[in-house]
Amino acid sequence: MRKSIATVSLSGSLADKLTAAHAAGFSGVEIFENDLVSSAPAPEDVRRRASDLGLEVLLYQPFRDFEAVPPDRLAAGLRRAEHKFAVMERLGVEQLLVCSSVSPAAVDDDALAAQQLRILAERAAEHGIRIAYEALAWGRHVSDYLHAWRIVRMADHPNLGLCLDSFHILAREVAPYAIETIPGDKIFFLQLADAPTLPMDVLHWSRHYRCFPGQGDLDVAGLVCNVLRAGYDGPLSLEVFNDIFRQAAAMRTAQDAMRSLIALEEQVGARLGDSPHAAGLALPPPPVVPTGFAFAELATPDPGSLAGLLNALGFVRTGTHRHKSVSLWEQGDARILLNHGSPESPDGPALSAIGLESPSPAAAVKRAEALLSPVLPRVWDPHDAPLDAVAAPDGTDLFFCRTGRPDHPSWTGDFSEDRQDAPGDPGEITHIDHVALTQPWHQFDEASLFYKSVLGLRPHESLELPDPYGLLRSRAVSTEDSGVRIALNVAYIGTHETDLSVAWQHIALASRDIIATARRLRAAGLAPLPVPANYYDDLEARHDLPPERHRLLRELGLLYDRDDHGEFLQFYTVTAGRVFFEIVQRIGGYVGYGAVNAPIRLAAQHTSPHHRSS
Amino acid sequence: MRKSIATVSLSGSLADKLTAAHAAGFSGVEIFENDLVSSAPAPEDVRRRASDLGLEVLLYQPFRDFEAVPPDRLAAGLRRAEHKFAVMERLGVEQLLVCSSVSPAAVDDDALAAQQLRILAERAAEHGIRIAYEALAWGRHVSDYLHAWRIVRMADHPNLGLCLDSFHILAREVAPYAIETIPGDKIFFLQLADAPTLPMDVLHWSRHYRCFPGQGDLDVAGLVCNVLRAGYDGPLSLEVFNDIFRQAAAMRTAQDAMRSLIALEEQVGARLGDSPHAAGLALPPPPVVPTGFAFAELATPDPGSLAGLLNALGFVRTGTHRHKSVSLWEQGDARILLNHGSPESPDGPALSAIGLESPSPAAAVKRAEALLSPVLPRVWDPHDAPLDAVAAPDGTDLFFCRTGRPDHPSWTGDFSEDRQDAPGDPGEITHIDHVALTQPWHQFDEASLFYKSVLGLRPHESLELPDPYGLLRSRAVSTEDSGVRIALNVAYIGTHETDLSVAWQHIALASRDIIATARRLRAAGLAPLPVPANYYDDLEARHDLPPERHRLLRELGLLYDRDDHGEFLQFYTVTAGRVFFEIVQRIGGYVGYGAVNAPIRLAAQHTSPHHRSS
Incomplete structure (x- = not known):
């Protein structure tokens, strides 16, 4: 499977992050908006640099607090989105991550959310862009993936699908098996992170203690099995917010990240067995356990x-x-x-x-x-x-x-x-x-x-x-x-x-x-x-x-x-x-x-x- | 008021801790058992060293998981206690902190807890020792001070009283004003710590993020006012578990601790005004705010x-x-x-x-x-x-x-x-x-x-x-x-x-x-x-x-x-x-x-x- 990493997972400048992702063997990256905004190179330069390194820019993220607002606020959200679409075209990226709103202005109204996301998807389609809607674990009204899926289904637009994130799903102990009921082509993107069990609020936990799959206590491999069984064939992308990784050297962290994905693919392969869903998984030679x-x-x-x-x-x-x-x-x-x-x-x-x-x-x-x-x-x-x-x-x-x-x-x-x-x-x-x-x-x-x-x-x-x-x-x-x-x-x-x-x-x-x-x-x-x-x-x-x-x-x-x-x-x-x-x-x-x-x-x-x- | 600090709040060897506490002007210390157990000097040597430095050893702590056990387990607890009493006599300390039990063996039975604590107090009295019973915020059955007070009152022994800890009380948002209903002479000891508001489990928060009063978000001064109004005239003692202080130099941390207590006394004095309960408070010259x-x-x-x-x-x-x-x-x-x-x-x-x-x-x-x-x-x-x-x-x-x-x-x-x-x-x-x-x-x-x-x-x-x-x-x-x-x-x-x-x-x-x-x-x-x-x-x-x-x-x-x-x-x-x-x-x-x-x-x-x- 294609392997990707979010730039926020690595330290240094955006150029350093791309170099490190390439050196560790990733074929794609998610660009975290703050990393672009604080960088001197123009989006076109970033696109060229990524392309020179053989890196596909797979996702631009995050776009926050858009949906389910009173109608008079919609125009401001669409205006913001048009700016993002323009940047994305310059970057050459065709997918935008939209997180479920945390804004106090958001209304608890799925039909309204669906209607507005549909309008966003229509606008995005004009730019050849797809919208991947993600339920944040701490979203104001939408905090689990099945709820996000109900809204996406209601909106019913080919350019609107889901982004699933293992942390947001597993941290809230939402059962991941129902992922298999979602058509694979409506899962636009899959973000992966693990975390050690820590007795704290999910937002604080997410912001400081995420880690790469296999380093924590979440069953990330099980979730990936569910996603593959649903028919997803997109990349596996790591998105980790970790205080220590932020301070560590990017090249080394990227290598650690890649090791975690290889081991994850192996685990997923072992669990899927002969299933056709295991077809895209590359398997390393098996471990030779010392005695x-x-x-x-x-x-x-x-x-x-x-x-x-x-x-x-x-x-x-x-x-x-x-x-x-x-x-x-x-x-x-x-x-x-x-x-x-x-x-x-x-x-x-x-x-x-x-x-x-x-x-x-x-x-x-x-x-x-x-x-x-x-x-x-x-x-x-x-x-x-x-x-x-x-x-x-x-x-x-x-x-x-x-x-x-x-x-x-x-x-x-x-x-x-x-x-x-x-x-x-x-x-x-x-x-x-x-x-x-x-x-x-x-x-x-x-x-x-x-x-x-x-x-x-x-x-x-x-x-x-x-x-x-x-x-x-x-x-x-x-x-x-x-x-x-x-x-x-x-x-x-x-x-x-x-x-x-x-x-x-x-x-x-x-x-x-x-x-x-x-x-x-x-x-x-x-x-x-x-x-x-x-x-x-x-x-x-x-x-x-x-x-x-x-x-x-x-x-x-x-x-x-x-x-x-x-x-x-x-x-x-x-x-x-x-x-x-x-x-x-x-x-x-x-x-x-x-x-x-x-x-x-x-x-x-x-x-x-x-x-x-x- | 007398000022004390728990040895666990400072880094280094027990000897380093005593030296730092003395240098910062403390007149007493609580000895944290682990600090003694891992130290080469015998209890008599620690007692002598403290005495040479003008430090009173005010409390020995903690004694855990004693009360409210099935009767067949009581003997083991008393056996353990006798060993502690022996060490305390060698140390010259007359007060033992007993934390409310976290043991799965503990029974939710106040009468049993009171009965067994009374027996403990009787044994302690034979050694001239007092038992200060503290409700841990995460105690299995007893987690707030009023509950602990009900048990102490029921046990009704002169050698059994309460230890109050500002963190355990304020972290659980238990209202501290009811402290004023407790006779001051039944409050045997007062431990103080502050903490920043952090969205996590109280035990994890307590173990890693406590800080000195005035450094966090808890109203420690308000609680001290309640305790003084109850008639308490014992020392103010700092007990802080903090990952950073553990790594910092003891002399400097002790000084920071003392600064926090002086500022706390001032705040308490300002709140108590002319009240006779403010009598023991030393007041520094007022701040001169720059313009x-x-x-x-x-x-x-x-x-x-x-x-x-x-x-x-x-x-x-x-x-x-x-x-x-x-x-x-x-x-x-x-x-x-x-x-x-x-x-x-x-x-x-x-x-x-x-x-x-x-x-x-x-x-x-x-x-x-x-x-x-x-x-x-x-x-x-x-x-x-x-x-x-x-x-x-x-x-x-x-x-x-x-x-x-x-x-x-x-x-x-x-x-x-x-x-x-x-x-x-x-x-x-x-x-x-x-x-x-x-x-x-x-x-x-x-x-x-x-x-x-x-x-x-x-x-x-x-x-x-x-x-x-x-x-x-x-x-x-x-x-x-x-x-x-x-x-x-x-x-x-x-x-x-x-x-x-x-x-x-x-x-x-x-x-x-x-x-x-x-x-x-x-x-x-x-x-x-x-x-x-x-x-x-x-x-x-x-x-x-x-x-x-x-x-x-x-x-x-x-x-x-x-x-x-x-x-x-x-x-x-x-x-x-x-x-x-x-x-x-x-x-x-x-x-x-x-x-x-x-x-x-x-x-x-x-x-x-x-x-x-x-």
Whole structure:
């Protein structure tokens, strides 16, 4: 299907917006009137620029407060419309969006609305223009699409049809299935937006919090199915008002938008199945869901201290890269790479790459590429195993691996065996439980859509975590079996006033006996991140555990949580540069990440003398 | 009255919060449990630290989901409470806040709630602790204070009383006057917060958007009057959950908080008049409302280009400072100082100071000082007129002046007359209409409270202005007669991703004939900020003005607006460094600032080749 975006969804000048829409692969745009009015280029120049970029100008919008006015006000509305028609002819756009009136002057009279819209359509027809009438969710008298459709049907003019907008329909919880009763050729245009569920007035919600399909909680795909079943064959057009996207770079936002539409088409295709309505849908190669973590790589200027920490946790150095400054550390199925050959990070050690076990690395990269993710060069060195890797939105490299499988060259083959003497007693760590990545503040929605659409991970509920210097937002994405779990964190509002960095990343290691692991660390002379005694006093108030259990948690500095499925124990190492390790033990079917304890951890990290060392 | 603040209102560690509360002059604090639980110092250490700072720990909070549970759950609640009592004894705090339950386990049974709260109060009494029961606005069964009071009365225990919270009461539009029916000694505690009117669920609103009294739209002063008339003589305590304050520096937020309480006491005092209930209220010296602008001062590394611009606008250089590198430019009652002797601003010219005509400069400074504003040294040089000046929150210096009045030394006396030849025809500019100051993003509420409380200006509605790189928030403050108008602007969310500065400041000059002023500028070879032709096409659609009028607006690059009271014409100069001039003409009683045209201006400034020059 043709894909379009409203200029209001992107930041910058109108020229910037067109460039970004083109670069991301859109074939059409809606021009938001304010974007034109505040631009220096004349409509003819905009038309030429769009045409040079292969962009069709599909819709001009919005035309407000026209219909259902007392007869003496009609002339003023038509006069206004004639001005718009003139601009539209210069722009070369043949469709005008008319929103249902919010004016106090509007009368609650469908026949009057229909009569006046018919006159408008007649005038528009003289210019070869079509009128797409949209029910705003907060329209004064017309606020749902079926009401708008009754009026359009009553007006009965070939140049008058409907514009449907997923937000206006789904935000008011108007059932979308009745869309299928509308003849497809009377649906002139389809605007798409998603939104997270937020407890607020629909107008405020719409103006500030819309997002691209797949980033929120609305069933946009279901609505598109209804629209296609009605016989609509026009473009899918994104119209998003979002405070953060307004501040973000247009090129990147446009790419995020296109990724959302591709994933949406795929979802719609899956729901429509063999239906002829699915004919126009282009399908990307299917997602290749990873099955586990192959490794996590830390870039560090000084591998010594991290090596000491890994040793203390029970890891063993098992290999050295044949020609890079990278060492491999293993324990159970947990593998950590220490890379001291990459350009030095100004903040000290950083989590630079994640290896994911993939059923098919090559197919995983194809999927990522189809969803506009930057694919990394496959061959860095002819002697190494080929790399199948993409860059995540925050710049972390994601490698798709098949570790030690006969059907695929293994990355481990690039390492020469370099086994230290194994420690007397093997460690308790079994695998990487999850990694936590802090996102740039304007890329949180992009990141969750990336992991969802590119890797097929499932986003979980978005949480608020109080940090001493501001709320953080946290959202986990995981595979269905939790073999891969990634926690995405972001500062709640823009940036912090203080210079304290909250760009920490961490690797959470699963231990089958966290008490032994905690003792092992201490025995090696390393202290975990200190947990306040006050935490344990509070824990005793909250949880009636056996006194011996409380004593042990307190003694070892373990944090505790419980849910309906089981228990969770965790502790942290002190932070080096931007990274730290978390050790966790899940007992029973505990599904969370200890969010209740995150404020304790954050406060301790801010006051820990190590937290800014590199 | 004693003044207190909840630790949750301030950022940082618990120790930082106590230090900030003390520095701002608070005598008490409420300790928010999470702040203690995540802190390393033991309760005894916190108690000692507070005591060393002269801070009384007045309340420990919150204790949740206790009352009205089935009898088998009571023991668990009491067990939890005993732990809290133990911590409270160590902290030396004698009051526990109990919030009305939000638990699904709670039963809608006032008698049961009363019975269980009585048991809690009996246990508390054994520790010398009082229970302050608060109706959360979103409590499951108890959500208004009269309901909570019925339960407290039914429980009838001396250690059980009410905590009233202005947000919980006013946000739900529960009438506060019935507070006066509650015996004052049963109101154990009073928490205060304000909030802007926002169309959202009360819980979401409370958690993210509370602000200090006077910064929002709730009648907090009226509620305090009710509480004092009831006979309450406890402290006024601020409890604010605000996403921005969480990220801001604690010392500054605490000062802002204290300023809000001082202004609140004053308002309450004014409303209570001679009532004995007003006895405990300390009153600051009254505000001294400025009557107009004396001058605006621009710090500039290169006065030449600004001098040329002023000349072109019809200004005449009339004086030179006797020993500073400052020149005075005048036209009508508009006075501009060009200062090229101050430290160079990295961004080029900046609006560094504003002179305000004041009925009493000395009294104005006393007022500012009583409201914790930084007063600038009065004597810089023994030869100059003494300065009465304070620093506004954004760092702009505000001078209180009496220009050319016999009763006070005039700042103009520091300038030697240095009159150029007046131009052939005198200019049309009559005075400074307003100045616009961009605020640091985390200081917007602080700034509007500063201008309201320190200068007695009236805040107007907060507006959203679409900039190509994000929404801006804009709020004007003015005197009743509009003699002084200041527009405060801020980026809507934190900072921008792009490096484009939106820290522009400007001086708006009133012209009695803006067409002549526009022609004058052009005749001098200077172009105003260009306005797109598309703007005029749209203006013709929006306003049915005479064609000649439209032609003239377009020819001269004037922007147009209209309200119920009159018309508004405006144009802008190009930006130099951080500043530009606006020329306005108000026709009839137009009261606004041309907000509808701000997006046109912002878009033009972003694309203007001059906008980043210095």
